[in-house]
Amino acid sequence: MSYEPEFQQALDEVTKALEQSTLYEKHPKYKKVLPVLSIPQKVNQFRVTWENDKGEQEVTVGYRVQYNNCIGPFKGGLRFHPTVNLSILKFLGFEQIFKNALTGTPIGGAKGGLCVNTKGRSENEIRRICNAFMRELYKVIGTEKESPAGDIGVSGVEVGYMHGEYRRLTDRYDSGLTGKGLDFGGSLIRPEATGYGVVYVTDAMIKHATNGRESFKGKRVAISGSGNVAQYAALKAIELGATVVSLSDSKGCVISEKGFSEEQIKNVIAGKAARKTLEFITSDFGFKYISGARPWTHCGPVDIVLPCATQNEVSGEEAEHLIKAGAKYVAEGSNMGSTPEAIAAFEKTRASSESPVWFCPPKLANMGGVMVSQFELAQNAQRISWTAEEVDSKLKSHMIAGLELSMKTAREYSKEGDKVKLPSLVVGANIAGFLKVANAMFDQGDVW
Ligand SMILES: NC(=O)C1=CN([C@@H]2O[C@H](COP(=O)(O)OP(=O)(O)OC[C@H]3O[C@@H](n4cnc5c(N)ncnc54)[C@H](O)[C@@H]3O)[C@@H](O)[C@H]2O)C=CC1
Numbered sequence: 001m002s003y004e005p006e007f008q009q010a011l012d013e014v015t016k017a018l019e020q021s022t023l024y025e026k027h028p029k030y031k032k033v034l035p036v037l038s039i040p041q042k043v044n045q046f047r048v049t050w051e052n053d054k055g056e057q058e059v060t061v062g063y064r065v066q067y068n069n070c071i072g073p074f075k076g077g078l079r080f081h082p083t084v085n086l087s088i089l090k091f092l093g094f095e096q097i098f099k100n101a102l103t104g105t106p107i108g109g110a111k112g113g114l115c116v117n118t119k120g121r122s123e124n125e126i127r128r129i130c131n132a133f134m135r136e137l138y139k140v141i142g143t144e145k146e147s148p149a150g151d152i153g154v155s156g157v158e159v160g161y162m163h164g165e166y167r168r169l170t171d172r173y174d175s176g177l178t179g180k181g182l183d184f185g186g187s188l189i190r191p192e193a194t195g196y197g198v199v200y201v202t203d204a205m206i207k208h209a210t211n212g213r214e215s216f217k218g219k220r221v222a223i224s225g226s227g228n229v230a231q232y233a234a235l236k237a238i239e240l241g242a243t244v245v246s247l248s249d250s251k252g253c254v255i256s257e258k259g260f261s262e263e264q265i266k267n268v269i270a271g272k273a274a275r276k277t278l279e280f281i282t283s284d285f286g287f288k289y290i291s292g293a294r295p296w297t298h299c300g301p302v303d304i305v306l307p308c309a310t311q312n313e314v315s316g317e318e319a320e321h322l323i324k325a326g327a328k329y330v331a332e333g334s335n336m337g338s339t340p341e342a343i344a345a346f347e348k349t350r351a352s353s354e355s356p357v358w359f360c361p362p363k364l365a366n367m368g369g370v371m372v373s374q375f376e377l378a379q380n381a382q383r384i385s386w387t388a389e390e391v392d393s394k395l396k397s398h399m400i401a402g403l404e405l406s407m408k409t410a411r412e413y414s415k416e417g418d419k420v421k422l423p424s425l426v427v428g429a430n431i432a433g434f435l436k437v438a439n440a441m442f443d444q445g446d447v448w
């Protein structure tokens with residue numbers, strides 16, 4: 001097998017979390033699970049070809065990694081980005097298994113996507129790309145089997161085109177795609193869900209840390225990214241009274257000492273939907289734009305850090321810088337946002353510091369997205385629609401339940417015991433997700 005660095009990093013994190021706990025000592029049978037679980041049940045890889053606007057043929061590789069369906073049908077997003085390869089999709093699919101288990105609902109793990117740069121392409125060409133991708137993908141998906149959704153480069157627009165092509169190819173409505181438009185089966189709050197969920201779990205961490213004395217109100221929040229997750233994390237943080245001091249995209253970051261207003265974030269949402277750069281959208285806000293930079297060493301004093309762009313976007317040095325800048329709560333909207341060195345820097349404060357950093361890994365922090373996707377499937381199955389308030393309140397209570405479960409599991413299995421003020425959420429979230437899937441694998445004869 002070729003070396004897959006991103007996947008290896010994701011596997012190493014889980015391996016370490018399990019090995020540094022008492023799980024294997026207490027229940028040696030679980031040692032058998034990871035070697036089986038770490039290999040996807042099935043990898044679909046296919047050719048995707050379409051005609052571009054210049055009338056030329058383009059061709060690339062599409063994937064769907066169906067990782068594990070022991071607790072429910074395969075579920076996870078689709079990424080359209082020029083960096084997409086099997087290592088990236090295996091890391092994302094592997095993460096998705098544990099995250100989906102942690103939601104407390106019956107969904108298995110999967111991820112897919114297309115190695116393509118969609119920047120600068122017309123809407124017509126993007127529709128042709130989505131149609132071409134679905135002409136292969138439709139063979140392996142469907143509500144009872146496998147349920148895709150969006151991720152980087154795949155918003156409600158692309159989901160709509162793909163669902164339409166599935167319907168035209170099959171005469172059926174059961175693509176299983178979530179993140180659909182509200183007129184054809186989408187759920188209220190799905191676009192907001194991941195960003196809101198990140199803020200809800202962070203708010204719950206703040207309340208734990210301060211015995212309910214503090215909340216988002218008055219806190220300074222550094223956010224990276226300016227896509228779906230970043231946008232709604234920013235809006236919710238502002239609604240709760242915080243100051244959002246940064247956003248970014250792959251070209252650079254924007255820093256605002258006095259904070260973005262709600263209206264400015266709404267302009268970012270509209271600008272990104274029109275596929276413009278953050279620099280262009282924010283050019284008349286009067287804020288500082290730093291080309292080619294991430295926000296972490298430029299954002300000034302902060303209380304809360306929410307990486308919401310892409311993997312490995314916080315280095316060890318940046319994490320140290322953020323800790324010195326006052327960061328007390330870190331929650332990852334992006335999958336594997338922190339490098340192993342950054343996680344180590346945040347985690348080591350739990351043992352040594354009077355005021356440790358609460359580090360919430362993505363399996364827990366960003367599970368609100370797939371959670372509400374699952375709510376979308378539940379509503380579709382009953383042919384009903386829940387109100388925004390209903391979805392939002394279920395989302396919030398599941399995020400809090402995920403945090404409580406992760407804390408309880410960390411206390412139960414951590415070797416640190418009561419020596420630390422704060423249990424490791426990395427250990428807790430990984431073990432809680434792992435146990436549910438591992439038990440299902442034993443019960444169904446996938447491991448014996
Ligand atoms: N959309 C969802 O429901 C969920 C998304 N996530 C994760 O959240 C992160 C963001 O996803 P979305 O907001 O949905 O995607 P998006 O496509 O809406 O936005 C992605 C953002 O990241 C930035 N970005 C991409 N590559 C970058 C790079 N190399 N350096 C700096 N910035 C870069 C883009 O400019 C954009 O602002 C990803 O890690 C994704 O896997 C996790 C759970 C659910």
Ligand SMILES: O=C(O)CCC(=O)C(=O)O
Pocket residue numbers: 075076077078096099147148149150151178335366367369370371373
């Ligand atoms: O909504 C979904 O099904 C998947 C969301 C996703 O891709 C993720 O949680 O990383």
